[in-house]
Amino acid sequence: MVYKIELNKRQQKIIEIVKDHGPITGEQIADQLDLTRATLRPDLAILTMAGYLDARPRVGYFYTGKTGSQLLTEKVKKIKVAEFTSMPVVVQDSATVYEAICTMFLEDVGTLFIINKNGHLAGVASRKDLLRASMGKQEINSIPINIIMTRMPNITYCYKEDFLLDIAHILIEKQIDGLPVVKRSQNESGLEVVGRITKTNITKAFVELAHDEIL
Ligand code: ADP
Numbered sequence: 001m002v003y004k005i006e007l008n009k010r011q012q013k014i015i016e017i018v019k020d021h022g023p024i025t026g027e028q029i030a031d032q033l034d035l036t037r038a039t040l041r042p043d044l045a046i047l048t049m050a051g052y053l054d055a056r057p058r059v060g061y062f063y064t065g066k067t068g069s070q071l072l073t074e075k076v077k078k079i080k081v082a083e084f085t086s087m088p089v090v091v092q093d094s095a096t097v098y099e100a101i102c103t104m105f106l107e108d109v110g111t112l113f114i115i116n117k118n119g120h121l122a123g124v125a126s127r128k129d130l131l132r133a134s135m136g137k138q139e140i141n142s143i144p145i146n147i148i149m150t151r152m153p154n155i156t157y158c159y160k161e162d163f164l165l166d167i168a169h170i171l172i173e174k175q176i177d178g179l180p181v182v183k184r185s186q187n188e189s190g191l192e193v194v195g196r197i198t199k200t201n202i203t204k205a206f207v208e209l210a211h212d213e214i215l
Pocket residue numbers: 111124125126127128129149150154155156157175176177178179180
């Protein structure tokens with residue numbers, strides 16, 4: 001998709017016509033531009049989907065009065081975690097720090113989610129947690145990861161239905177790189193890790209927005 005915050009000339013003209021004469025039918029807009037209704041259809045679809053125009057059946061097109069930046073803000077606020085979540089990388093709480101380090105390298109992530117024997121979220125281990133553990137005098141082959149991880153209930157997590165913008169605020173405020181995306185387990189006794197949201201996902205969302213054809 002190609003980003004078009006710059007609408008083309010014809011689209012701008014359509015907006016002007018609807019501003020001045022709305023509600024106005026597609027047929028009437030086409031007449032004013034000396035074009036066929038079919039030629040205008042894609043432009044009208046784009047302008048409606050982007051939120052510049054509103055279409056009501058049997059009445060016609062209205063101008064919504066929203067600017068490009070207002071529409072962009074609305075769109076940013078609507079993005080849900082589910083649209084940008086990645087696969088989580090989880091490690092059992094019985095694993096050693098050494099095994100956790102190997103997983104972090106192999107899976108190429110910066111944050112590991114630690115689960116207990118029931119498969120529920122027990123903690124988080126970040127790069128620096130593992131570095132810190134490696135710098136001490138302890139033997140990383142024998143210390144379990146659950147000794148050094150940040151543990152529940154101090155874990156910040158989110159759900160697929162949450163808004164990505166809220167998560168971005170949380171990451172900044174808590175100064176962390178990522179959050180586990182969870183769902184309640186069937187018997188409600190814990191949280192299952194179903195995804196991962198990191199600063200990288202949010203960067204991807206940002207780039208995708210800039211390439212979105214319809215704002
Ligand atoms: P790093 O420490 O490698 O820079 P972070 O900034 O993400 O990575 O982590 C900082 C600290 O916060 C670490 O001790 C880590 O265990 C903890 N942490 C990371 N993510 C979370 C989270 N979602 N909830 C609670 N604590 C977290």
